[in-house]
Amino acid sequence: MPKVGMQxxxxxxLIEATLQAVDQVGLGDASIALIARLAGVSNGIISHYFQxxxxxxxxxxxxxxxxxxxxxxxxxxxxxxxxxxAHLKVxxxxxxxxxxVNGPAMKTWLAxxxxxxxxxxxxxxxxxxxxxxxxxxxxxxxxxxxxxHARKAARGLAALIDGLWLRGALSGDAFDTDQAxxxxxxxxxxxxxxxxxLDTPDQAAEPxxxxxxxxxGA
Amino acid sequence: MPKVGMQxxxxxxLIEATLQAVDQVGLGDASIALIARLAGVSNGIISHYFQxxxxxxxxxxxxxxxxxxxxxxxxxxxxxxxxxxAHLKVxxxxxxxxxxVNGPAMKTWLAxxxxxxxxxxxxxxxxxxxxxxxxxxxxxxxxxxxxxHARKAARGLAALIDGLWLRGALSGDAFDTDQAxxxxxxxxxxxxxxxxxLDTPDQAAEPxxxxxxxxxGA
Amino acid sequence: MPKVGMQxxxxxxLIEATLQAVDQVGLGDASIALIARLAGVSNGIISHYFQxxxxxxxxxxxxxxxxxxxxxxxxxxxxxxxxxxAHLKVxxxxxxxxxxVNGPAMKTWLAxxxxxxxxxxxxxxxxxxxxxxxxxxxxxxxxxxxxxHARKAARGLAALIDGLWLRGALSGDAFDTDQAxxxxxxxxxxxxxxxxxLDTPDQAAEPxxxxxxxxxGA
Amino acid sequence: MPKVGMQxxxxxxLIEATLQAVDQVGLGDASIALIARLAGVSNGIISHYFQxxxxxxxxxxxxxxxxxxxxxxxxxxxxxxxxxxAHLKVxxxxxxxxxxVNGPAMKTWLAxxxxxxxxxxxxxxxxxxxxxxxxxxxxxxxxxxxxxHARKAARGLAALIDGLWLRGALSGDAFDTDQAxxxxxxxxxxxxxxxxxLDTPDQAAEPxxxxxxxxxGA
DNA sequence: GATGAATGAGTGTTCATTCAT
DNA sequence: CATGAATGAACACTCATTCAT
Numbered sequence: 001m002p003k004v005g006m007q008x009x010x011x012x013x014l015i016e017a018t019l020q021a022v023d024q025v026g027l028g029d030a031s032i033a034l035i036a037r038l039a040g041v042s043n044g045i046i047s048h049y050f051q052x053x054x055x056x057x058x059x060x061x062x063x064x065x066x067x068x069x070x071x072x073x074x075x076x077x078x079x080x081x082x083x084x085x086a087h088l089k090v091x092x093x094x095x096x097x098x099x100x101v102n103g104p105a106m107k108t109w110l111a112x113x114x115x116x117x118x119x120x121x122x123x124x125x126x127x128x129x130x131x132x133x134x135x136x137x138x139x140x141x142x143x144x145x146x147x148x149h150a151r152k153a154a155r156g157l158a159a160l161i162d163g164l165w166l167r168g169a170l171s172g173d174a175f176d177t178d179q180a181x182x183x184x185x186x187x188x189x190x191x192x193x194x195x196x197x198l199d200t201p202d203q204a205a206e207p208x209x210x211x212x213x214x215x216x217g218a
Numbered sequence: 219m220p221k222v223g224m225q226x227x228x229x230x231x232l233i234e235a236t237l238q239a240v241d242q243v244g245l246g247d248a249s250i251a252l253i254a255r256l257a258g259v260s261n262g263i264i265s266h267y268f269q270x271x272x273x274x275x276x277x278x279x280x281x282x283x284x285x286x287x288x289x290x291x292x293x294x295x296x297x298x299x300x301x302x303x304a305h306l307k308v309x310x311x312x313x314x315x316x317x318x319v320n321g322p323a324m325k326t327w328l329a330x331x332x333x334x335x336x337x338x339x340x341x342x343x344x345x346x347x348x349x350x351x352x353x354x355x356x357x358x359x360x361x362x363x364x365x366x367h368a369r370k371a372a373r374g375l376a377a378l379i380d381g382l383w384l385r386g387a388l389s390g391d392a393f394d395t396d397q398a399x400x401x402x403x404x405x406x407x408x409x410x411x412x413x414x415x416l417d418t419p420d421q422a423a424e425p426x427x428x429x430x431x432x433x434x435g436a
Numbered sequence: 437m438p439k440v441g442m443q444x445x446x447x448x449x450l451i452e453a454t455l456q457a458v459d460q461v462g463l464g465d466a467s468i469a470l471i472a473r474l475a476g477v478s479n480g481i482i483s484h485y486f487q488x489x490x491x492x493x494x495x496x497x498x499x500x501x502x503x504x505x506x507x508x509x510x511x512x513x514x515x516x517x518x519x520x521x522a523h524l525k526v527x528x529x530x531x532x533x534x535x536x537v538n539g540p541a542m543k544t545w546l547a548x549x550x551x552x553x554x555x556x557x558x559x560x561x562x563x564x565x566x567x568x569x570x571x572x573x574x575x576x577x578x579x580x581x582x583x584x585h586a587r588k589a590a591r592g593l594a595a596l597i598d599g600l601w602l603r604g605a606l607s608g609d610a611f612d613t614d615q616a617x618x619x620x621x622x623x624x625x626x627x628x629x630x631x632x633x634l635d636t637p638d639q640a641a642e643p644x645x646x647x648x649x650x651x652x653g654a
Numbered sequence: 655m656p657k658v659g660m661q662x663x664x665x666x667x668l669i670e671a672t673l674q675a676v677d678q679v680g681l682g683d684a685s686i687a688l689i690a691r692l693a694g695v696s697n698g699i700i701s702h703y704f705q706x707x708x709x710x711x712x713x714x715x716x717x718x719x720x721x722x723x724x725x726x727x728x729x730x731x732x733x734x735x736x737x738x739x740a741h742l743k744v745x746x747x748x749x750x751x752x753x754x755v756n757g758p759a760m761k762t763w764l765a766x767x768x769x770x771x772x773x774x775x776x777x778x779x780x781x782x783x784x785x786x787x788x789x790x791x792x793x794x795x796x797x798x799x800x801x802x803h804a805r806k807a808a809r810g811l812a813a814l815i816d817g818l819w820l821r822g823a824l825s826g827d828a829f830d831t832d833q834a835x836x837x838x839x840x841x842x843x844x845x846x847x848x849x850x851x852l853d854t855p856d857q858a859a860e861p862x863x864x865x866x867x868x869x870x871g872a
Numbered sequence: 873g874a875t876g877a878a879t880g881a882g883t884g885t886t887c888a889t890t891c892a893t
Numbered sequence: 894c895a896t897g898a899a900t901g902a903a904c905a906c907t908c909a910t911t912c913a914t
Contacts, residue, residue, distance in 0.1 A: 006894075026336035028246050032888060042896045044890080053888065107335045113388060114332040117325045118244040126388055155385075156378065156401045163381025167373075170331060170344055183374045190408050224877060250905060260879045262907080267877095271905060442873070462772035464682050468909060478875045480911080489909065543771045549824060550768040553761045554680040562824055591821075592814065592837045599817025603809075606767060606780055619810045626844050660898060686884060696900050698886080703898095707884060875914080883907070890900080 010049050011059065013039050018060045023104035027057070027111035058121055061112050064105060065129050071097035072136075084140040085192060088157070091136050092184045095161050096177045106169035134158045144195040153191035160187050228267050229277065231257050236278045241322035245275070245329030276339055279330050282323055283347050289315035290354075302358040303410060306375075309354050310402045313379050314395045324387035352376045362413040371409035378405050446485050447495065449475050454496045459540035463493070463547035494557055497548050500541060501565050507533035508572070520576040521628060524593070527572050528620045531597050532613045542605035570594045580631040589627035596623050664703050665713065667693050672714040677758035681711075681765035712775055715766050718759060719783050725751035726790075738794040739846060742811075745790050746838045749815050750831050760823035788812045798849040807845035814841050 017039035021030035032053060036043045050056040072094030079086055099105060116122040138154035145153060164180040235257035239248035250271055254261045268274040290312030297304055317323060334340040356372035363371060382398040453475035457466035468489060472479045486492040508530030515522055535541060552558040574590035581589060600616040671693035675684035686707055690697045704710040726748030733740055753759060770776040792808035799807060818834040 010894095027332065029336075031886075033886090043888090044896060044898095045894085047889065048895075107332075110328075110332040110335060113384075114245065114325075114328040116388065117328060118247075123390060127390065130385060130388060152401060152404075155382075155397070156405065159381030159385050159398075159401065160374065160378045160405075161381065162384050163377030163379065166331075166380050166384055167348060167377050170334065170348060172341060172345065179373070180377075183370060183377065186370075187374065187378075187405070228877085249903080251903090261905090262879060262881095263877080265906065446873095463768065465772075467907075469907090479909090480875060480877095481873085483910065484874075543768075546764075546768040546771060549820075550681065550761075550764040552824065553764060554683075559826060563826065566821060566824060588837060588840075591818075591833070592841065595817030595821050595834075595837065596810065596814045596841075597817065598820050599813030599815065600809075602767075602816050602820055603784060603813050606770065606784060608777060608781065615809070616813075619806060619813065622806075623810065623814075623841070664898085685882080687882090697884090698900060698902095699898080701885065701887095875912105877911100877913090879909105879911080881908095884905100886904075887902095888900105890898100891896105892898090893896080 007049065010041070010045070013041070014046060014049060014056060015060045015063050018056055019064070019104045019108055022060075022108045022111055026107065027115065054119070054121070057112075057115070058125065060108065061122060061125055064108055064112075065125065067099045067105075068094070068097070068129075069132070071095075071099055084143045085188070087140045088137065088188050088192075089185065091133070091140070092157075092161060092181060092188065095133070095165065096175075096180055096184075100165070101168065101175035101177060106165075106175075110169060130158075133161070141191065144192060146198060149191075149194055149198060153194075157184065157187055157191065160184055225267060228259070228263065231259070232264060232267065232274060233278045233281045236274055237282070237322040237326055240278075240326045240329055244325065245333065272337070272339065275330075275333070276343065278326065279340060279343055282326055282330075283343065285317040285323075286312065286315070286347075287350070289313075289317055302361045303406070305358045306355065306406050306410075307403065309351070309358070310375075310379060310399060310406065313351070313383065314393075314398050314402075318383070319386065319393035319395060324383075324393075328387060348376075351379070359409065362410060364416060367409075367412055367416060371412075375402065375405055375409065378402055443485065446477070446481065449477070450482060450485060450492060451496045451499045454492055455500070455540045455544055458496075458544045458547055462543065463551065490555070490557070493548075493551070494561065496544065497558060497561055500544055500548075501561065503535045503541075504530065504533070504565075505568070507531075507535055520579045521624070523576045524573065524624050524628075525621065527569070527576070528593075528597060528617060528624065531569070531601065532611075532616055536601070537604065537611035537613060542601075542611075546605060566594075569597070577627065580628060582634060585627075585630055585634060589630075593620065593623055593627065596620055661703060664695070664699065667695070668700060668703065668710060669714045669717050672710055673718070673758040673762055676714075676762045676765055680761065681769065708773070708775065711766075711769070712779065714762065715776060715779055718762055718766075719779065721753045721759075722748070722751070722783075723786070725749075725753055738797045739842070741794045742791065742842050742846075743839065745787070745794070746811075746815060746835060746842065749787070749819065750829075750834055754819070755822065755829035755831060760819075760829075764823060784812075787815070795845065798846060800852060803845075803848055803852060807848075811838065811841055811845065814838055 014035065017035045018030065020038050021035045024030075025034065032046055033043055035056070036046060046053070046056060050059060072091055075090040075094050076087070079090060100109075112122060112126070116126040134154050137157050138150055141150035141153045141157075161184055164183060168175040168180060232253065235253045236248065238256050239253045242248075243252065250261055250264055253274070254264060264271070264274055268277060290309055293308040293312050294305070297308060318327075330340060331344065334344040352372050355375050356368055359368035359371045359375075379402055382401060386393040386398060450471065453471045454466065456474050457471045460466075461470065468482055469479055471492070472482060482489070482492060486495060508527055511526040511530050512523070515526060536545075548558060549562070552562040570590050573593050574586055577586035577589045577593075597620055600619060604611040604616060668689065671689045672684065674692050675689045678684075679688065686697055686700055689710070690700060700707070700710055704713060726745055729744040729748050730741070733744060754763075766776060767780065770780040788808050791811050792804055795804035795807045795811075815838055818837060822829040822834060
């Protein structure tokens, strides 16, 4: 058994045991002892590789976020069509990747969200992740929509993606990926369709407060 | 200090202390001792009015849900316009009611969601609430849309509402209610607009699996 | 509902609820709340009729002992034969009376014994009761046996009665009263038989230490 | 202070502290905190070596029973005479061994008996122990008595031993071992004496129940 | 007489963390 | 590197008791 170079192996081992523990009993009941048992190591080792329990949790959250980003990045690299619509589809699909809609991931995300409200370090990670989705969407919408509308479309699509994910996670049933993607696509297309009606610079400016977003003719 | 008939008073007192505690330190660290201290009563009284901590948590969740339902119901009663659009607006506005977008309520909702993944009793409450929103929305959409489209619209709008709420809660900033309502209204109107393009019975039937919801011309 | 003269009724009611509680969960888990619930009264009433929990327990122990004594006394009154053997049989039968070999009584006795090792008030009751059995037996044996032998016979028969009772109680099965009585009768008769071999005053004196009680010829 | 291989040392240490605690305040008041203090260790260590308090109690009961069995076994090995009477004397003496008639042991036994009425795991231990005494006695009586009489003699002697022990324990005074042994010996000899009177098949037959299997020639 | 609201100390148990080996 | 022994504070919960009504 090698005594050197164990760090990355052990860290990954412990992160996966953490996901497993959260899946089984929830973050609140995922004790160091349980995680160590699931990983097949001793209790004390966790302090050795992570400063404390919070360090392990933050690392686990970082891992699950990197999985999400990799899911989007991999799809983007396989892309032949450079259109905004194609890029948006990639983002949508990546967010409903199998790595994100399974039991452990969904339970862990929910637990992280709840924890992030009270732990600054998790909150920072959370905001970065939230912003990345919005930013990616906005960037693509911006290619065909004026800034104000691109922002609103990005906010709406980001919310719709998260909302679909959330309701799917809370349902307790298997996640209906196809249905979620179909609803998100429709929203995307409805927003992209505005590029044909918003062709004058004046309308692209932010409307006054009375606007509720309907097309002017409605 | 009265010694009889304290039950409803104490229960409400303890539920509000629970909300306060969850707001301050999160559900995981909201100990019986803290809640009792915030309520200005002894530890033991909680067992007297709620069977145990879970009972208090479930009661708190029930309270927060009843606030949501009352918010919607009050707006509905004040309604003069019976159109589907007016009813949908009421539902949207009720979900972003001040009782739902303040710190304690948002933190409590997030904590409940995370807990509901591992506590059957909370999960049941959760599902009832989720279904109510979908059901209310679907009912209104159904008045002007064929069943299949009404369902999809309801699913989408429910997800959008929850997603807007979620991203607002996680942002850490004050909730931008106007923006959320504006985005939800737009989605509502885009869905309602379909009633003018889906005017033949054939199209009202459930389309084959290929459908992703784009306007026919796309 | 009369407000006066409730004392004996309530006391009996609470004692019987205590027996019931000890039968169900043991003395250690027989809380005031449980006893009060079984009796159909409020918690606070117990302090009113008994000083505290110890008072209720002592009263319950007194009650169960009085049942034992009544069982013996009733049989003695029905006696037509005044012989020592008849009286001894009455004592044996009384100790295996139905009031003493049912679940609640057996569990309560055992619990009392354990408690009496640490509670002086219960220990006093315990000693009185133990002595009464020995004393009653010795009194009868004395009518036909010299003092030394009467004492030893009484000690042995008292121990045998208690031991049969104890092993029956601990077995968990229904108490085999007939078998217990048969074994006790046999011991009684073996002891009474000594009156025919110990007919000289000298032998009635306490023998030296070597004696183990066998008949001289053994 | 060694940090590995502490398990047997700590377990024994804790068991002895438990006996001490039961002796001082009774099983009901022998809290984890008290036991840990008597053992000179921290509260938490008990969960580390025994699953919970019940585990510690069961281990303590097991220990005290093993002491009893060792007391009998040691005497049996020192035996030169293989007669039934010699073996029976060994069993009697072993049951009144110094390890069984001291304060802590007697109080612990009484507490275990009471607890065994409501704790299945203790009840099982209890029955095994009770049966062992009966079985050992019956086995020796059987060498000289027909089955029915051997069984009755064994039941009687087992009850007498337990009863002598019980009355001695409850008396509160120092245990009079000599007197107890003398009374038990006498019973043993009275039973063994039957071998000379039960030499015809007719008398050997079980009075009501009919014969239960003694050798035809006995 | 009787209730049940209220207390607060005490319970068994869990747990993250430390550290000698 | 890795173990697991050990700690002690914190936890939810129980309970006998008190007392205003």
